[in-house]
Amino acid sequence: MTTITPINEDSKQESTVIESHADHRMFGLAAFLIADGMTFAGFFAAYLTFRAVNPLPTNAIYELELLLPTINTALLLASSATFHKASKYLKQTKNGLCQRWLMITAVLGVAFLTSQMFEYFTLPFGLTDNIYASTFYALTGFHGLHVSLGTIMIFIVWWQSRNPGGRITIENQFPLEATELYWHFVDGIWVILFVILYLL
Amino acid sequence: MTLANSSSNSEAIQKLQPTGWMKYISFSLDHKVIGLQYLVCGFIFYLIGGALAGAIRIELTTPISDFMPRDVYNQVLTLHGTIMIFLWIVPVVNGAFGNYLIPFYVGARDMAFPRLNAVAFWLIPPAGLMLISSYFITGAAESGWTAYPPLSITSPAAGQIIWIISVLLLGGSSIFGGINFIATILKLRQPNLKLMQLPMYCWAMLGTSILVVLSTPVLAGTLILLSFDIVAHTGFFNPSLGGNVIVYQHLFWFYSHPAVYIMVLPAFGLVSEILPVHCRKPLFGYTTMVYSIMAIVILGLVVWAHHMFTSGTPPWMRLFFTIATSFIAVPTGIKFFNWVATLWGGKISLNSAVLFSCGFIINFVLGGITGVALAQVPFDVHVHDTYFVVAHFHYIVYGGSVFVIFSSIYHWYPKFTGRMLNETLGRFHFLLTFIGFNLCFAPQHWLGLNGMPRRVAEYDPNFAFINQISSLGALLMAISTLPFLWNIIWSAFNGGIAGDNPWNALTPEWLTSSPPPIENWEGNAPLVTEPYGYGTINQEDLVEPTPESPSEESSQ
């Protein structure tokens, strides 16, 4: 049996390296999102435990309206769909359409953030009122941070996918794909968040 | 986002790198340089953490608080625990050896994400310096490395916040490292190399990295909530504002129990590499070793509440966690018996590397057995938060992980530097360390059983004598560092030339020059499908290891 055999692969050949590299970055991103998801999982667990064992103190206010968050959920879900459309157009080398749908996605993201801000300002409780309030702000705030980051990334991706001159092309889809994966992830987190914060 | 669309990109990067010793303080992307950066940096922090341990032991030679003020004592022990865990063991067993060895083992020229890798390392020195300087600027955190609220909320805030930021940075570093290891092992593996042909250290690092990715973010989230409590006066963990302190403990231990396996699984992997080489025998029971690592990973995620048996957890929870914890002894035991079986019938060179590895086996078994005892609720309610626990975990982290780190340095030093270490000094180092260590920590079991709580600067005078013995042991340990330091520094210039493969080992890092060239192999990467083929593979192959023959290279 041979133990030591040289393999017939010239790793100095950059083309193969680049191709495999793109794959790994998506893989790395996915691993990172799992890690990020665990941070949220920790928050969720904390919130659920607080609810299970810590009674709301007397006189404390913790009331949530459902209308705005439902609209928000719809906004985010729609933005996932529009992003998906954008990346489909990129694959068909229709950069113009891709850009248009990216812009729609970004606008939806901004709308989400605005309406979230609006909710913050109209809520009857503040950050330090009670632990429900604190956890509510911590969870939505941390998520909002993710949405803000995502929106900025979408604007960058939008700019870079302009047709002559942009770096994002059919050969180099990674930035767009990465942003899309991230965006879907942020959406998914919102759905869980919506269920446990507002519906439970 | 830079893309390697120019074909000379990676070469260009390499050219920009400084050479000579300067490269070790640069933002190098070479995994071997980064590995050694981790190792040296970690060792410096070990000396600092050890000096702090020395301060602890000096304070404890007398039953009264005389060597330092009480709050300083708490700062010192917090720094000691934090530095030893987050700046010494975790970066070294994962970062240092992982970075150095994993690319060799999977047959790659570097890690999957070299830049991320360098970033992960360079997060560590600033975090560590910040942590230590907090002592001089504002006073360090003083609520122990566990930082339980509400103590951590009510004690001086500046030190605690700096502590949180440092630990967040170190956690981020270890998550980046973990992602990188998973991607390297799973994705950069040579196409013909099967998972079950990988050296055991790869499996250990895969398991560890899974734990890192799953559990470290929870710690990060928890510490963010804690910092809100401190800075913004929210009440997550503050009972006077309606918060719940037990939730913090659950979240903290959800990370910090897996963290103990993050500290020890890679060490298991390293021992599995070292023993076969020096016993000239295949690693016994490869397959069961792999499964036992995975079993430890899974079990390790569901045993955290054994640190909270006295926290008023409900009985069913205690019962569950007792059983789950005890069962970790089974996969761990498998590994130990397999190592003994690897020794059995071998032709063992009794060199420093083997001595430290065997010292590890003996110390860890004792620490593991006291661990299983601690897992029994009725036993733990007496000894929780006493020196019995201190003895348990030093037997494991020092007697286990640190012994393995020493063993690994003796084993891989020739590869790192191209020079041999002095054997006599090495054995002397082992002897001093082993005696000092046991003298220091064995008596602490008795202290704990008889009523000495941990984290105290003053104690019942009846315990003074035993504490002095323990401090004497610590002194021996401190002295034992000297021959080691002398050895590694002296040998770097004067040691015998090692040659490529002084141990006649079969794992891929030995099939290249010492120290290895920039992209690990001059020619093609060798495909090593039997890293433990001792006894079957012809000795002649080993004397002249020819990873690539010129004829084959030209055939492309």
Place this chain on the structure above:
Amino acid sequence: MGLLFGGLWIGQNINLLPLGASANAPIYDELFKVLLTIGTILFLGMVVLVVYSLIRFRRRPGQTGDGAAIEGNLSLEILWTAIPAIVVLFVGLYSYDIYERMGGMQPLNHHANDASSHEHFNSGNGRIWGGIGSSSLATPQQSAAIPIDVTAMQFAFLFHYPKGDFISGELHLPKNQPVTLRMESKDVIHAFWVPEFRLKQDVIPGQPTILNFTPTKTGRYPIICAELCGPYHGGMRSTVVVEGAEEYQDWLLSNTKVSTSEK
């Protein structure tokens, strides 16, 4: 064999524990003996194996070549999976039994003041109370166990005796009488530990905990705070005095008088 007996001998004859002064201390010591015996056998066994291998299979000068190429052995693997599994299963069940006998499995949370638990308090059906558990609120007044409220703060324990309504800095207990401590902290987490009772329970702010036990030997024992609670954590100690019923009554009376006359 020698190993087995050596382990047994060490386990049975070496006493590493302080005096046992509560009803669950003997049970605890029994568990400790078993754990020490098993632990010693396993530990010595491993040491002997390792040291023997190192000596017997060491490479002698001039020796070259490899050891036998044994890569594994299924029946051995099964053997050393099974043995630890059986051992930990035994240890787990045994310590469960011990814990049950200490009363630790009693869910104090919800049933502390319902009829079934009063039965245990009263009937003395061999059940020894050493149990610990979190509790929202218990009203142990009606039971035979002496209720005492413990307040922990930086850096002292205060014991409030509902009977007599006074506060003491020392804990006085009558011998052979079950006690129920209801503990709560004012600031940070502390822990109530009496090594001679083999008992420890964290004292947590915002979440009362309960500790039940029966002291069995008269004497003065230290109460130690076992959870880091600040700079003077090491100095946070008190004393528990276990005394005969009469002395205890005297003490109770004298204190009651003092506190009422002061008011």
